[in-house]
Amino acid sequence: MDAIVQLTDVSKVYNDGRQFAALDDISIALRPGEAAAIMGPSGSGKSTLLNLIGGLDRPTRGTVTVDGANLGRLSEGGLARFRRQRVGIVFQFFNLLNNLTALDNVLIPAQLAGAHGNQARRRAEELLERLGVAALRNSYPARLSGGERQRVAIARALINNPPLLLADEPTGALDTHNGDEVMAIFADLNRSGQTIVLVTHDERLARANATRVLQLVDGAIAVDRGDSTLGVVQAK
C-alpha cells in the first residue's frame, strides 16, 4: 500500500542568530489507517515534524509528500488548499475563533472550500453530534470547557473529510478525564479508518491508542515502534 505520508531526507533548520536543526535528515513513511504517535522531549522536533506534514511550514531540505501531494511544489495558496482538503489539524490550545459559535467554527474550513451551505451545515451538525457537543452548537468558545472546545476543534478538523488528521498535543491543555475522552475519540476515529498523526508527550495515551509510535530525540527518530509494514526508513 502506498504511503499517505512520505518524508524523505527532511531537515528543518532555524536560523535566528544561531543555527538550530529542529529536524535532522529524517525519513518516514506512514500508511493509510495508521494512528501514529510522535513522542519526544521538549525541543525534540515533534511539532516541527507535524507542521511539515500539515503544510504549515516548509522543510529546509528534503521532500514531504502527503496523500500524493509534494508539498514542496505547492505555492502558499496551494498549501492552504492542501490544509483545507487533505488534512485536519487539532491544536493543543484548540485555536477556535472566539467570536464564532461552535457550529460556525466547525463550518469555517468547509466554507473556505466553497462547500454548499446546507450540506456543510448538516455535516457539521453530524460531527458535533458524533463528538457529543451538539447541544453546544450555538455556544461561543469562551463558554465551553477545555474538553468541549477540543471536541469542537476535532469536528472542525474533520469537516472536509480529510484523509489525514493531525493533532498537536491534543490533550496537553486538558485534565486527565477530558484527555482520556479526547484520546478515545481519536481511537474511535482511527478504528473507522481515519489516519491520524498525533504529537504527545503522554506515553500512556500513546501506548493505549497509537498503532505506531515514533520517538524523536534532537531532531532525529530514535525509536519507531509499531506494526507498520513500511516501517522506518532511517533513524539517524
Add this chain to the structure above:
Amino acid sequence: MSAVIRKSLADLRRRKVQTAVIAFVLFLSSLAGILALTLLVESDAPFDHAFAQAQGAHLTMSFAGSAVTQAKVRATGSTAGVSAYAGPWAVFPWAVDMGGGRIELHPLAGRDGPGGSVDRLTMIAGRWSQKTNEVVISRQLADDSGLNIGDTVAASSDNPLPPMTVVGIAAGVGDDLAAWILPAGIPTAATDKLPLMYQMAYRLTHAATVNEVTTVANAITASLPQGAVMDSSNYLDLKLNADRTTAVMIPFLLAFSGFAMLASTLIIGNLVSGAVIAGTRDIGVMKSVGFTPAQVVAVFAGQMLIPALVGCFVGVPVAILASQPFLADTAHAFNLPQTFGVAPIPDALAVAAILGVVVATAVLASLRGGRMSAASAIASGSAPTSGRGYRVARLAAAIHLPRPLTLGAAEAFARPVRSAMTMLAIVIGVATISFSLGLTRSLSDVKAGITRDQQVQVTLYHQGWPAKGATTATAQPASPGPTTTSELSDQQVSTLIAAQPGTTRFTAERQDDVTIAGVAHPVPITAYRGDSSWLGYAIISGRWFNGVGEAVAPTAFFTTTGHHIGDHLSVSLNGQNIRLVLVGEIFDTQGDGMLLRTSLATLPGNRQPDLYEIAVKPGTDIDRYAAALADPTHGLDARTNRENGTDTAFLLITGTLAGLALILTLIALAGVFNTVILNTREKAREIAIVKAVGMTPAQVVVMVLTSVAVLGVIAAVVGIPAGMLLHRYILTVMGQIASATNVPNQYFNVYDPIALIGLAAAAVLIAMVGAMIPAQWAGRSGVTEVLQTE
C-alpha cells in the same frame, strides 16, 4: 539619558511601521495646515509686497496730449497731497500685428528705465531698451501674444513706429501699459486716429481710502484744462482685484485645514490607543520595575511626539515651498512681480497646535494604561485577545457569501471606536474629494458664466479704443479714450458682421450711465438691440428681459438698492426719466455688480450701438474671423473672447483644491493603513487559525480588504452628502466674497450619477488601497510562529 527617553526610543526602534505612519501623517497634516495657513496669511501679500517693493503709485492718471502739454502735466506733481511722482510718460498707440492678420492697439510708453521714485518696474527677463528700435514688453503682453525676447514686432502699415526688437519683459504693479521704449522713440506726430497721451504715477501723503485718492485726483483735474484728464485709476481697486482670488480661497482653505487637523487627530488617537493595547504587557513590565503612571504616559507620548516632530520638521518647509507657486500664480494672474511669502509666527503657532494635539491625544489615550496595575497589565497583555463583535460575527456568518467576505465584514465592527475613527478619516477624505470635484466643476461653470465664451466668441468695438485686454462691452474704460471718427454707421457695421463668413448671430449694444435715487454713483446700463437672451448671463431668479421697460440686474444691485424682482424703479439718463421693472436677477460679476441690462428700445432717443457681441459658427478660426472684421481706420476693433487672467485665477483655485484634496486623501489612506496594521497585528492569532484550517493568502487579503471596504461604503454614504453640502455652502460664500453675488442653481447641480458612483468608488478605493499593503503582509504572515507562542 532618562529611562523614559530610553524606553521611548527603544519602542520607536521596535515599532518602525507605527513610527513611520505617525511621521507621515504629521508630515501631511503639517503640510496641509501650513500650506493653507501660508496662503491665508499671505493671501494679500503678492500685491502688498509688490506694491511696497515697486513704490507703487497710489494714483495713476492719463492725460490727452492734444489738450495739455507735457510740462503742465509734470506740474501736477506739485499738487497738494502728492508726495512723489513719476512721469509724465508719453504714451502712443502701438498697432501690433498679433499674427493671422489680427491687429491690436497697445499703449506704448516712453520711459528711460525701469527704476524711479514711483512705479518701479521689475525686469522679469532681458534688459531695458537702449535704442529707439528696442522695446520692453509687459508680462501680460508676452503671455497674450507669445512674444519673447529677440522677437521682432512690426507695427501695422499705418503706424509710424518702426519694427522693434523685444529686449526685455517687465512687470509693474497694476500697470496698464503694454510696452516701453526710450522716450525718443515715441512719435511726436500724433493724429486723431493715433493720439498721444501722457501718464503720471503719483504717491500720495494720505491714500488709505478711495476718498483720499479721489480728492487729489479731483485737484489735479481741476488744475488742468477741460478734457485734459482721460482716465485715472487708484491702487485700492487694483488691490481689491488682486486680493479677490485669494479671498475666495479663504473659506475652503480654512475647511481643508480643519479637516486635515481632525483627520490627523483621529489617526493619532487610533495609533496611540492601538499602541497602548499592543503594549499592555509592556506597561505591566514597566510598572513592575518602577515606572510611575506619569512616566508610562510619558513613554507613550514620547513615542508619538518624536516622529511627530520629524513629520512637522519636514512638512513645514515643504509646505512653505509648495505655497510659493500658488502665490507666484496669484502674482502672475494680476501682473505683479513675484515675492517669497512666508508667515513665520502663524506657522510656528500652527506647528505648536499640531504638536499639542499629538501630545494631548497621546496622553488621553495612554492614561488608561498608566492607571492599570502592573499585575493586571501583564495578565491582560499576555492573554490571547478576547473575541469581539459576537453579534455581528454571527449575523455575518449567516450571510450566503464567500466566508472571507463575511469574516471581513464582521471584522469591520469588531472594534467599533477604532472603526468609527478610521471611517471618519475616510469620510473626511471622500468629503474632500466630493467637495473638490463639485467646486472644480462649479467653478468651471462659473468661469463659463463669466467669460460667456461658449456664447460670445468675438466682440467688435465700434468707434473707440477699448481698454487693454477688454473682452466685453462693460469692460470698456469709464472714459472712452481717444476716439476716431467712424465712417461707418451702425447699419453698415451690422451688414458687415452679417456678411462675414462664420457669423451665427450677433447683438448690438451700448452702455450709458444712469443715476438712481439713493445710489451715490452713476450706474452703468447696457442696452441691447433685438434678442439678447442668448448672450449667456445665467439667471439666478426671475427671467431675462423681453420687452421695453424690463431690466435685469446682478445680485449686488438688488442687495444695494433693496429692490426685489417685480419692483419698478425710475432711473435718469441725461436728465430723462426711464421707468424700469426688474424681471430677473442674473449672474454677472462685472464691475461691482451695480449695473442694469435692458433693451435698447427702453432708452430714450435714437441711441446708436457701439459694441457688437458675436457668436461664430463652430469650427470657425476665431482669430482670423476677428482679424477680418477689425478695421482700425474705421474705428472697428475686434477682440476674441478669451480669458484675461480669469483662467489663471481659476487654475490657481482648482490647483489649490486638487493639492489639498490629495493631501487629505493621503491622510485618509494613512489612517486606513494604520488601522489595518493595528487590526491585523491584534488579530494575528485569528488570522493564523484561519490560515491553518485552509484560508489561502489571497483569501486573507480579501478578508482584510473587505473589513475596510465596509467602512469605505459607510464613509461614502456619509462623506459624499457631507462634501456636497460643504460644496453648496462654500460656493455660496465664495460668490458673496468674490462678487457679492448669489450663485445660479445650475452651478450647484454638478453631481451627476456617474460622478456619484465615481465618488462612492473613490471612498471604497481609499479604504482598499490604504489596506492593501498590510493585507498582503497578513496574507504572507506565518502560522506556526503565532500559534506556537501561546
